[in-house]
Amino acid sequence: MKSWNCAKAVKRQFVCNVVTLAGLTLAICGGYLAGTSCSALNREGPDVTCDDLRNGEVNACKDGIIATCVGDRVVYRVCDDSKACDQDWQLPGAYICGESKAE
Numbered sequence: 001m002k003s004w005n006c007a008k009a010v011k012r013q014f015v016c017n018v019v020t021l022a023g024l025t026l027a028i029c030g031g032y033l034a035g036t037s038c039s040a041l042n043r044e045g046p047d048v049t050c051d052d053l054r055n056g057e058v059n060a061c062k063d064g065i066i067a068t069c070v071g072d073r074v075v076y077r078v079c080d081d082s083k084a085c086d087q088d089w090q091l092p093g094a095y096i097c098g099e100s101k102a103e
Contacts, residue, residue, distance in 0.1 A: 045076055058093035061085035066095045 045065030053059060056069040064082035067074050079097035084090075089099050 043078070043082055045078075048074060050074060059095050060093075061090070061095035064097075066097065 043063035043065055046060035046062040046067045048060045048067050050056070050069035050072060053067065053069040053074070059066055059068040062085055064079040064084045066077045066079065068077070077097065084097050085095060087099070
């Protein structure tokens with residue numbers, strides 16, 4: 001009877017080790033993949049102040065992120081298209097995310 005319990009304990013330990021190893025592998029690989037995909041999607045946006053934006057008179061755009069001054073702080077809007085700033089229809093200082101003015 002003791003040998004059966006021992007075999008059961010060994011089997012349980014083996015399953016526990018496999019589950020732990022799988023969990024650890026998933027955590028490492030999942031973290032790596034998440035970090036890689038986030039880095040690939042990371043955009044900086046314009047590095048500006050409200051003085052640069054003439055206290056809200058104009059806005060700035062870089063990597064699909066529009067910076068606007070609201071009150072005394074810079075507010076950022078992230079466009080779906082990372083190339084929105086470079087579109088032919090953009091007006092410098094009056095950037096919008098989409099060609100349609102009804103945003």
